[in-house]
Amino acid sequence: MQIRVLFFGQLKEITGVAQEDAELSEGARVDDLFERYGRRFPKLEEFRGSIATSVNQEYADWRTKLASGDEVAFLPPVSGG
Protein backbone atom coordinates (compact mmCIF):
# COMPACT_ATOMS: atom_id res chain seq x y z
CA MET A 1 0.00 0.00 0.00
CA GLN A 2 1.12 3.54 -0.66
CA ILE A 3 1.56 6.05 2.16
CA ARG A 4 2.38 9.73 1.87
CA VAL A 5 5.09 10.75 4.34
CA LEU A 6 5.90 14.29 5.51
CA PHE A 7 8.73 15.67 7.64
CA PHE A 8 8.85 19.11 9.21
CA GLY A 9 11.35 21.43 10.87
CA GLN A 10 14.51 19.78 12.08
CA LEU A 11 13.33 16.38 10.84
CA LYS A 12 13.02 17.72 7.32
CA GLU A 13 16.59 18.99 7.52
CA ILE A 14 17.88 15.64 8.80
CA THR A 15 16.19 13.61 6.09
CA GLY A 16 16.27 16.15 3.29
CA VAL A 17 12.72 14.97 2.65
CA ALA A 18 9.73 17.29 2.90
CA GLN A 19 7.29 14.84 1.35
CA GLU A 20 7.44 11.53 -0.47
CA ASP A 21 5.44 8.39 -1.05
CA ALA A 22 6.44 5.12 0.63
CA GLU A 23 5.36 1.59 -0.22
CA LEU A 24 4.50 -0.48 2.86
CA SER A 25 3.06 -3.95 3.32
CA GLU A 26 -0.53 -4.35 4.51
CA GLY A 27 -0.95 -4.07 8.26
CA ALA A 28 2.02 -1.76 8.73
CA ARG A 29 1.88 0.73 11.58
CA VAL A 30 3.27 4.22 12.08
CA ASP A 31 6.31 2.87 13.91
CA ASP A 32 7.11 0.48 11.03
CA LEU A 33 7.24 3.48 8.75
CA PHE A 34 9.44 5.40 11.16
CA GLU A 35 11.84 2.46 11.52
CA ARG A 36 12.27 2.40 7.78
CA TYR A 37 13.34 6.04 7.80
CA GLY A 38 15.43 5.44 10.92
CA ARG A 39 17.49 2.90 8.98
CA ARG A 40 17.91 5.33 6.11
CA PHE A 41 18.69 8.30 8.41
CA PRO A 42 20.12 6.94 11.70
CA LYS A 43 20.14 10.41 13.27
CA LEU A 44 16.33 10.36 13.27
CA GLU A 45 16.35 7.73 16.02
CA GLU A 46 17.85 10.24 18.46
CA PHE A 47 14.72 12.33 18.11
CA ARG A 48 12.12 9.61 18.45
CA GLY A 49 11.24 10.46 22.05
CA SER A 50 10.32 14.02 21.16
CA ILE A 51 8.50 13.32 17.90
CA ALA A 52 4.73 13.34 17.58
CA THR A 53 3.05 11.67 14.65
CA SER A 54 -0.13 12.36 12.78
CA VAL A 55 -2.23 10.29 10.40
CA ASN A 56 -4.45 12.26 8.04
CA GLN A 57 -3.79 15.50 9.97
CA GLU A 58 -4.84 14.06 13.34
CA TYR A 59 -2.38 13.23 16.14
CA ALA A 60 -1.85 9.48 16.19
CA ASP A 61 -0.24 6.78 18.24
CA TRP A 62 2.91 5.01 17.06
CA ARG A 63 0.86 1.81 16.98
CA THR A 64 -1.78 3.21 14.65
CA LYS A 65 -2.41 0.85 11.74
CA LEU A 66 -2.08 2.46 8.36
CA ALA A 67 -4.32 2.17 5.31
CA SER A 68 -3.45 2.82 1.70
CA GLY A 69 -3.57 6.52 0.88
CA ASP A 70 -2.94 7.66 4.46
CA GLU A 71 -0.87 10.78 5.00
CA VAL A 72 1.61 10.37 7.86
CA ALA A 73 3.62 13.25 9.28
CA PHE A 74 6.53 13.21 11.72
CA LEU A 75 6.36 16.34 13.83
CA PRO A 76 9.19 17.71 15.98
CA PRO A 77 8.24 19.64 19.14
CA VAL A 78 6.02 22.52 18.08
CA SER A 79 7.06 26.12 18.68
CA GLY A 80 4.37 28.36 17.27
CA GLY A 81 3.29 31.52 18.98
Add this chain to the structure above:
Amino acid sequence: MAHSSDLILLVREKIDSQALVAKLKAPEDGAVVVFDGFVRNNFKGQRTQYLEYESYEVMAYAKMRKIGAEIHAKFPVHRVAIVHRLGRLEIGETSVLIAVTSAHRAAAFDACRYAIDTLKRVVPIWKKEFFAGGAIWAEGEKAGQEAISRGNESTS
Protein backbone atom coordinates in the same frame (compact mmCIF):
# COMPACT_ATOMS: atom_id res chain seq x y z
CA MET B 1 -23.49 30.67 18.60
CA ALA B 2 -22.45 30.71 14.96
CA HIS B 3 -18.71 30.77 14.38
CA SER B 4 -18.85 32.06 10.82
CA SER B 5 -17.54 35.44 11.88
CA ASP B 6 -14.43 33.97 13.51
CA LEU B 7 -11.15 34.71 11.78
CA ILE B 8 -8.76 31.75 11.59
CA LEU B 9 -5.79 32.41 9.32
CA LEU B 10 -2.22 31.57 8.42
CA VAL B 11 -0.67 34.51 6.61
CA ARG B 12 2.66 35.40 5.04
CA GLU B 13 2.19 39.16 5.01
CA LYS B 14 2.51 41.45 8.04
CA ILE B 15 -0.26 41.20 10.62
CA ASP B 16 -1.92 44.57 11.21
CA SER B 17 -3.06 44.02 14.79
CA GLN B 18 -4.99 47.25 15.17
CA ALA B 19 -6.92 46.85 11.92
CA LEU B 20 -7.75 43.26 12.76
CA VAL B 21 -9.05 44.10 16.23
CA ALA B 22 -11.08 47.01 14.87
CA LYS B 23 -12.68 44.67 12.36
CA LEU B 24 -13.53 42.12 15.04
CA LYS B 25 -15.27 44.50 17.43
CA ALA B 26 -19.05 44.82 17.17
CA PRO B 27 -21.65 46.99 18.94
CA GLU B 28 -22.95 44.11 21.08
CA ASP B 29 -19.50 43.49 22.59
CA GLY B 30 -18.34 45.05 25.80
CA ALA B 31 -14.80 43.73 25.81
CA VAL B 32 -11.98 42.60 23.58
CA VAL B 33 -8.86 40.88 24.88
CA VAL B 34 -5.88 40.74 22.55
CA PHE B 35 -2.71 38.69 22.71
CA ASP B 36 -0.13 40.09 20.32
CA GLY B 37 2.97 37.87 20.20
CA PHE B 38 5.90 39.51 18.42
CA VAL B 39 9.52 38.73 17.60
CA ARG B 40 11.96 39.28 20.49
CA ASN B 41 15.47 40.53 19.72
CA ASN B 42 17.25 37.98 21.91
CA PHE B 43 17.28 34.33 22.88
CA LYS B 44 19.37 33.02 25.80
CA GLY B 45 21.69 35.99 25.62
CA GLN B 46 22.17 35.86 21.87
CA ARG B 47 21.01 38.63 19.60
CA THR B 48 18.33 37.33 17.25
CA GLN B 49 18.54 38.62 13.67
CA TYR B 50 15.25 37.28 12.38
CA LEU B 51 12.92 34.27 12.61
CA GLU B 52 11.41 31.85 10.17
CA TYR B 53 8.16 30.02 10.84
CA GLU B 54 6.97 26.97 8.94
CA SER B 55 3.82 24.93 9.32
CA TYR B 56 1.99 21.78 8.37
CA GLU B 57 -0.66 24.07 7.03
CA VAL B 58 -3.61 21.74 6.48
CA MET B 59 -3.31 20.33 9.98
CA ALA B 60 -2.55 23.73 11.51
CA TYR B 61 -5.76 25.14 10.06
CA ALA B 62 -7.73 22.18 11.40
CA LYS B 63 -6.24 22.60 14.87
CA MET B 64 -6.76 26.37 14.92
CA ARG B 65 -10.39 25.93 13.88
CA LYS B 66 -10.79 23.35 16.63
CA ILE B 67 -9.42 25.79 19.20
CA GLY B 68 -11.96 28.34 17.98
CA ALA B 69 -14.80 25.83 18.35
CA GLU B 70 -13.58 24.80 21.82
CA ILE B 71 -13.54 28.42 22.91
CA HIS B 72 -17.16 28.90 21.88
CA ALA B 73 -18.10 25.73 23.77
CA LYS B 74 -16.20 26.68 26.93
CA PHE B 75 -16.60 30.45 27.23
CA PRO B 76 -19.48 32.88 26.55
CA VAL B 77 -17.63 34.86 23.90
CA HIS B 78 -18.76 36.47 20.67
CA ARG B 79 -15.93 36.22 18.14
CA VAL B 80 -12.45 34.76 18.00
CA ALA B 81 -9.52 35.73 15.78
CA ILE B 82 -6.49 33.44 15.63
CA VAL B 83 -3.94 34.59 13.07
CA HIS B 84 -0.41 33.19 12.77
CA ARG B 85 2.24 34.42 10.39
CA LEU B 86 4.62 32.13 8.47
CA GLY B 87 7.85 32.78 6.61
CA ARG B 88 10.52 35.28 7.58
CA LEU B 89 9.75 37.73 10.39
CA GLU B 90 11.85 40.66 11.53
CA ILE B 91 12.31 41.84 15.13
CA GLY B 92 9.17 43.44 16.52
CA GLU B 93 6.81 41.99 13.92
CA THR B 94 3.72 40.16 15.11
CA SER B 95 3.95 36.38 14.79
CA VAL B 96 0.61 35.53 16.36
CA LEU B 97 -2.45 37.58 17.09
CA ILE B 98 -5.34 36.29 19.15
CA ALA B 99 -8.35 38.46 19.86
CA VAL B 100 -11.57 37.51 21.59
CA THR B 101 -14.67 39.66 21.95
CA SER B 102 -17.35 39.16 24.57
CA ALA B 103 -19.95 41.04 26.54
CA HIS B 104 -17.87 40.96 29.72
CA ARG B 105 -14.15 40.85 30.44
CA ALA B 106 -13.73 37.53 32.26
CA ALA B 107 -14.78 35.32 29.37
CA ALA B 108 -12.56 37.21 26.92
CA PHE B 109 -9.50 36.99 29.20
CA ASP B 110 -10.01 33.30 29.87
CA ALA B 111 -10.67 32.45 26.24
CA CYS B 112 -7.66 34.40 24.98
CA ARG B 113 -5.37 32.66 27.47
CA TYR B 114 -6.81 29.28 26.53
CA ALA B 115 -6.27 29.99 22.84
CA ILE B 116 -2.59 30.92 23.05
CA ASP B 117 -1.72 28.17 25.55
CA THR B 118 -3.44 25.53 23.43
CA LEU B 119 -2.01 26.85 20.18
CA LYS B 120 1.52 26.53 21.54
CA ARG B 121 0.99 22.85 22.37
CA VAL B 122 -1.18 21.64 19.55
CA VAL B 123 -0.82 23.63 16.33
CA PRO B 124 1.95 22.25 14.09
CA ILE B 125 4.07 25.36 13.57
CA TRP B 126 7.86 25.56 13.97
CA LYS B 127 10.14 28.49 14.63
CA LYS B 128 13.77 28.77 13.56
CA GLU B 129 15.89 31.50 15.15
CA PHE B 130 18.69 33.09 13.14
CA PHE B 131 21.73 34.60 14.89
CA ALA B 132 24.99 36.08 13.63
CA GLY B 133 26.67 32.72 14.23
CA GLY B 134 24.02 30.40 12.80
CA ALA B 135 20.50 29.19 13.33
CA ILE B 136 18.63 26.88 15.68
CA TRP B 137 15.16 25.40 15.81
CA ALA B 138 13.33 26.65 18.90
CA GLU B 139 12.95 24.17 21.73
CA GLY B 140 9.27 23.45 21.52
CA GLU B 141 6.77 21.26 23.27
CA LYS B 142 6.11 17.71 22.21
CA ALA B 143 3.03 18.06 20.09
CA GLY B 144 -0.32 16.40 20.44
CA GLN B 145 -2.87 14.86 22.70
CA GLU B 146 -0.60 13.99 25.61
CA ALA B 147 0.36 17.60 25.86
CA ILE B 148 -3.24 18.79 25.84
CA SER B 149 -4.19 16.70 28.85
CA ARG B 150 -1.05 17.49 30.81
CA GLY B 151 -2.80 20.13 32.88
CA ASN B 152 -5.44 17.68 34.02
CA GLU B 153 -2.92 15.03 34.97
CA SER B 154 -0.55 17.19 36.95
CA THR B 155 -2.11 16.37 40.30
CA SER B 156 -2.80 12.70 39.69
